[in-house]
Each structure stands twice: as structure tokens, then as C-alpha cells.
Amino acid sequence: MLPKQYRLKNKKAFDATYKQKQVVSDNLLTMYIGKKKTDTAFPTKIGFVVSKKLHKKATKRNRIKRLVREACRLEIKNNALKNANKYMSLIFLPKTAALNANFHLVQNSVKTLISRVR
RNA sequence: AGGAGCAGCCGUACAAUCGCGCAAUUUAUUUGUGAGGAAAGUCCGGGCACCCAAGGGCAGAUUGCCGGAUAACGUCCGGUGCGGGCGACCGUGAGGAUAGUGCCACAGAAAUGCAGACUGCCGAUGGCUUUUCUAAGCACAGGCGAUGGUGCAACGGCGGGGUAAGAGCCCACCGGCAAUAUCGAGAGGUAUUGGCCAGGUAAACCCCAAUCGGGUGCAAGAUUGACAGGAAGGCUAAGACUGCCCGUCAUCUUCCGACAAAUCGCUUGAGUUUGCAGGCAACUGCAAAUCGAGACAGAUGAUUGUAUAGAAACAGAACCCGGCUUAUGAACUGCUCCUUUAU
RNA sequence: GCCUUUGUGGCGCAGUGGUAGCGCACUCCCUUGGUAAGGGAGAGGUCACGGGUUCAAGUCCCGUCAAAGGCA
Numbered sequence A: 001m002l003p004k005q006y007r008l009k010n011k012k013a014f015d016a017t018y019k020q021k022q023v024v025s026d027n028l029l030t031m032y033i034g035k036k037k038t039d040t041a042f043p044t045k046i047g048f049v050v051s052k053k054l055h056k057k058a059t060k061r062n063r064i065k066r067l068v069r070e071a072c073r074l075e076i077k078n079n080a081l082k083n084a085n086k087y088m089s090l091i092f093l094p095k096t097a098a099l100n101a102n103f104h105l106v107q108n109s110v111k112t113l114i115s116r117v118r
Numbered sequence B: 001a002g003g004a005g006c007a008g009c010c011g012u013a014c015a016a017u018c019g020c021g022c023a024a025u026u027u028a029u030u031u032g033u034g035a036g037g038a039a040a041g042u043c044c045g046g047g048c049a050c051c052c053a054a055g056g057g058c059a060g061a062u063u064g065c066c067g068g069a070u071a072a073c074g075u076c077c078g079g080u081g082c083g084g085g086c087g088a089c090c091g092u093g094a095g096g097a098u099a100g101u102g103c104c105a106c107a108g109a110a111a112u113g114c115a116g117a118c119u120g121c122c123g124a125u126g127g128c129u130u131u132u133c134u135a136a137g138c139a140c141a142g143g144c145g146a147u148g149g150u151g152c153a154a155c156g157g158c159g160g161g162g163u164a165a166g167a168g169c170c171c172a173c174c175g176g177c178a179a180u181a182u183c184g185a186g187a188g189g190u191a192u193u194g195g196c197c198a199g200g201u202a203a204a205c206c207c208c209a210a211u212c213g214g215g216u217g218c219a220a221g222a223u224u225g226a227c228a229g230g231a232a233g234g235c236u237a238a239g240a241c242u243g244c245c246c247g248u249c250a251u252c253u254u255c256c257g258a259c260a261a262a263u264c265g266c267u268u269g270a271g272u273u274u275g276c277a278g279g280c281a282a283c284u285g286c287a288a289a290u291c292g293a294g295a296c297a298g299a300u301g302a303u304u305g306u307a308u309a310g311a312a313a314c315a316g317a318a319c320c321c322g323g324c325u326u327a328u329g330a331a332c333u334g335c336u337c338c339u340u341u342a343u
Numbered sequence C: 001g002c003c004u005u006u007g008u009g010g011c012g013c014a015g016u017g018g019u020a021g022c023g024c025a026c027u028c029c030c031u032u033g034g035u036a037a038g039g040g041a042g043a044g045g046u047c048a049c050g051g052g053u054u055c056a057a058g059u060c061c062c063g064u065c066a067a068a069g070g071c072a
Helices: A011-020 A058-077 A082-086 A096-100 A103-115
Strands: A022-025 A029-033 A045-048 A089-094
Touching (some): A011 A045, A058 A103
16 A cells, blocks of 8 residues: 555545546556646655456456555655656556556556656 | 265465554554455345334235244254155255136147047847847947047056946055044154045145335434635526516536545444353353454555465455355365275 | 346347247349349357256246446
């Protein structure tokens, strides 16, 4: 799990992020980017969405969610958010291919997506 | 040794580094604790909460061999009958078809009417004809339910007697039914006797018996606090001010508005473990010990090493219990049965 | 969390317990100079799956699986 201050929580925040319509994606993940920060002290919040349509079993959905979350945690810890730090929020949506991926693949995917943020 | 039946056990462990939920305190890069046997399906039964409801009946729903267990159950335990297996053992949706109604395609003479139109058998008796005068023929009266390439099923089966031909008409055995006796708490078992009238289907309607207030589900519900809207456009249909038009309100569309709720319910309970006692058992009683998740974008993960087996299977709590059903990995244990071989 | 409905040919759908059908699509033939339309013939079904009741089940009963939808 992420520390609490990095979690994207309520529905309004999710809606506002989707509304920006800034999307980056590769074969495993899709990432939505929120608004630009006005206050630099404000931490970048990250949300994760795994739809029931992706897979029926709760354990599989939990598994992929945890892998993506763990990858993000390591990025925050290593201060590797780079340009993504300018934005208020990020949302990750795993794709079907991510269900069978191991941690290293997911980690690489997260890294490349973050590096592509301008 | 091989095969089989029943029952039981575990549900990865340990270490290092980086992390998360909750609780506690000495408020610190502390300590403790943190998913399941099915947490699943939502198929039953309860607890709990709120709303509605005076009481009773009808209706409706559910259950359906007997007895017991339980808060309750469609669950469980023990038994009875029936079916399967050489056997250990297993399965069982098992009330009523003489309360009534419906249905039984095709085939078949006939599918429920104490049937016989048809196909047949006989024609002893009565009638007619012939005649060697005691027989033959006719098939008119009449007798019969044995025969019928059917069908899931044909009004008990099979054998013998009997007869003109036949028939439970009579007899033996078998099956079913009823009565009596007896054993059992009961389902029912056993024995004897009786007379041959009885098709199937109730997971068709129905009858009988028993049980059941109805609805909504913890996002139930309770408490505290706050109350955030603004701008632009449309006026077409319907509404209000008003009978009509304008206008306004309401309404509709678009855009903007991101940290703007919190606490209780919430986990101490038909709890868990152990011992003793009762009971064949399900289960119950008593005593002692013990506290083992409680989130709200929602906690158990990642990487590496070691151990089995190079990489565990099915799978994730969301108010809580009792069941049922379904999914599933590896190793192992106990009891029993059958076959073969040896002693 | 709690409910509801539906699974039948490639697709969309009918179907009182008694031989599984319709439309479109598909294949072949006719028609045309050729195509479409039209006409004729044909193929294609574990009635989602597993049990049960019944002489007989797509239909009745029980369980499972899948899909779609609803409430909050």
C-alpha cells in the first residue's frame, strides 16, 4: 500500500482527472494525468482502477492492483517521478495482458509511462 | 501382494531488505496483531435494525416414511421400507391413485367403463335339415372371455384339474390386498386366515397433515456537525403565477467548481480450546482457561535465499452466526471388505 | 451487498410432455450476355451442462455454469 497522503481517494478527484483527457499507455497499462499543480508542496496522488470486466476473480484483480501499486511506491520512494511531479494526480488502469505479467514487467511499464510525461 | 469401501489430517514454513491496515503505549524510523476451508455461489434457516400491521378465518407459500437433535432449517443423527454391490458399504424427492378431475402420442379389437362392437372358440342345451335312429350338418338362439405381429402398461403370474368351449370355476406355489393375533415408542416386522374386486401418472390439478404475521436489508439504522453553489443558453411540449400574450419561477442543456464530513452500529459471540458427566449418535450440561481482522478508492504485497517438489491448487473478510452446494494441491494416517499366495 | 431475466442451426427468434421449426445467411441447380432479384433442391442442432420424475423431457423438478440487466 501507498502511504495515505499519496492516495487518490474521492470520486470528485477521479472525475476531475479523467476530465483532463491526458492519456499515456503501453501494452500493459493506461495512465491518466490530472491537472497541473498550483502549490508544489501538494503531493502527487495516485489512483488505481481494475474493472470487474478485466477479470471475474477478486484475487486476480487484487494481484495486479498490488503489483502496480508496489511499482509506484518504489518510484515515489526513489524520487523518480520526474515531470509527473508537476501534476496533481495519476490514475493507472491495467489491461488484460497485465494479468499474466510478473512484477519486473509491470515495473518497467510504470517507469516508461512516467518518463513519457512532459 | 493387489484391488476396493469408510473416516481423518495439513492448506506452505523459516530468514533478510523495502512497505500497508488496526490497536496499545514510554509518541519512536517502538511493540503487538492482521483472510478461508471453502471467506465463493446466494440455495435454505436464524439473530439484529427500521417501516407497516387490532384479532380470527379464507387464500397463499413451504415441507412430506418414523423417532430424535437444534435458536431455527429444505440441515444433522439414529432407525424402517425399497434399490444397488460377492462384500466392507452406498443411494433414496419415500403421505394419499377405493375423495374427485385431467392425461396416457403412435400402435392396437380395446388405454379404465366392473370392457367386450371386431377377430375368434364352442354350439353341451333349445331350434332347423338329413338320416342307416344315433349320429352328422347348419351357425338361428345362445354360451365364452382362453386366442389377437400392438404397446411402457391389456383387469394377477405359472402349472394342474375341469369343460361343449372356457373362466380363481377348483387346487398347489408365488405376488398383491384385507382382517385378526403378536412384537415395537413409531415407520414397520412376523404368523395365521380370507376372498380374487383393484392399470399408470400427484417433480398434473388436487386431497390430507404439519409449519409460517408482511416488507426492506448494516449503503439497515442512530448521533453530532455542516449545508456550495455559480455562469451561459433554450423557452419547443407539459406545469405555476393567470382566461390569453409578455415576463418571472420551476424545469432542460452545456461549462466551471478536487483534499467539503465525522462518530457509533463493528465485532465478546447460539465464540474458541481443554477436562469431566449424560446420550448408540446428532447434541446437551458443568468447570477452567482464553480473546484470534474490522477497512471505507477499501489493509497480507514486492525482491532474494533455504526447505520439500525447478515455479503449491482453489481462491480475498465488508453486520454476525448455523447449514447446503460447488472449486481445489501435495504428502500421510487409521479401521474395514474382497481376491491370490505363503505359513 | 441484494435481486431479476435469458441460454434452441452461423445470426435473430418460435416451440400445449408425443417426429425439433421459421426468417435471414450458406451450398448446388435453373433463370441472365453477366450480377442482383426470382424459382427449385440441399446441408447444418449433445435444445448451456449434470442428475432425477415419466412409457416418453427442449418443455416438469433439483443442482451447476455462462451472459445480460436492475436497486442502492
